[in-house]
Every structure is written in structure tokens, then in C-alpha cells.
Amino acid sequence: MNGFQLRPAAIQDDLVFARDLTRSSMLRYYIRHDLLWLDEAFDVAWAGRENLLVCQGTEVLGFVSLSRDSRALYIRELHMLEAWRGQGAGAWTIGQVLAMARRERRGLLRLTVFKDNPAQALYERMGLKVVGEDECFLRMERSSAMDA
Template structure:
């Protein structure tokens, strides 16, 4: 497995993948998908496409404040899930955080999302909850 994270240029790919992966959660929790909000966030987040052995398999997106980097989206195509791309991307996110001179990596995940176990295994702890979302963080 040869992983790469390259600056994203294909907003359509990112939007479709994110919407596809998140639709079950949005439907379950009554959240409305908003293309305009996604497009606006695209302008303000740091967006990377995830490649495994030259094949594009996902997207990761970050924002940050004075103290932390926020993992805003980590979306892996369903055909490539559970093969190590998510874990490798979390390691990339920690390096990204260090390069940005931030002390903490933070994220939010739906409480019933299987990715929660991955985050816990990679050092994240729960720091709070907001309805169906869990806020998690790890020092870097």
C-alpha cells in the first residue's frame, strides 16, 4: 500500500463521496444535505484527495483555529474501506497537525459510526457529545 495525500481539485468527487457516505446518517438523524454549505466549506477548508497505489480512494478535509486542527471530513470510497486507508489518513492528519504547529487534532463522529472504533484505537478520546455526535480529540 502506497498512500498519498494530494491537494484536492475535484470538488464534485468530494461532494458526491461525502454525500454518499453520509446519507444513511443524515437520513437517520433528520439532517438535510446542503450543497451550498459544502461548496462554501470547500473554499475555507484544506482539502486533500487520498490515493492508494495511484488510485483515488477518498477525501480528507481540515480546518483549524489557534490551538487545534479539525478533521472535518474523512471519506473513503466503500470499495476501499477497511483496508488501511483510514488509519493511514489519521497518521497523515497528525503530521498535518504537527506541521501546522497545533497541539491537538479534533473531530466529530456520529455515535453509531464504525469509524469511532478506529479513532479510539488511534488515540482519540471522547471530550463531549452533541445530540447524535461525539466530539473526540487526541494530542499530537
């Protein structure tokens, strides 16, 4: 048993952790794709989403940030501390979010990933397929149905 848990993030208390983790994980992609990172944009997005910390006991391993529309549950951010990457926490978190989509009767789980982000392989292993792309991003989704 891995002992992973999700717990709601405190809007203000956990914001700095999440912003710093996202910036450190994503800044190289922003630079490579000539995009501008703005702390303020992250903060505004954080305030409008459901944010959950991925924990093991009292240790925070990372976080996932979610939004919804009538058809889909969207993973907007999913980041683990470097020491926890490749340890199963990301796959476990995606499984939990997929179960959440099922419970909420949302037919799809969706996310967007930089084309050159190796996390894409994890998403594919978790059953997400590329359904669209633009200059630097892939749009991925999967059905939330049990047999998908």
C-alpha cells in the same frame, strides 16, 4: 508498503467527487438524525478548507478536509470509497494529519463523528477520545504530542 499518498484537491475539479462521496457515505446518518443534507452547504465548506485526496498511484481512494484554529487541526471530513474501507487508508490518513498537526505545532487533533458511525472505532484506535457530545454527534480529540 501501502503506497498511499496525499495530494491537494483541485477546488472545482475534485468538488463533485468529494460531495458525491460524502453524500453517499453520510446521507443515511442525516436521515436517521433528521438533519437536512444541502449540496450548497458542502460546497461552501469545501471552498474554505484544505482538501487533500487520498491516492494510491493514480487511483483516488477518498479525501480528507481540514481546518485549523490556534490550538488544533480539525478533520472536518474523512471519507474513503467503499472498496477501500477497512484497507488501512483511513488510519494512514489520520496518521498523516496527526504528523501535520505536530509540524504545525498545533497541540490537538479534533473531529466530530455521528454517535452511530462505526468509524468511531477507528478514531479510538488512533488515540482519539470522546471529550463531548450532543444529540447525535461525539466530539473527539487527541494530543498531537509524540507520546500521546
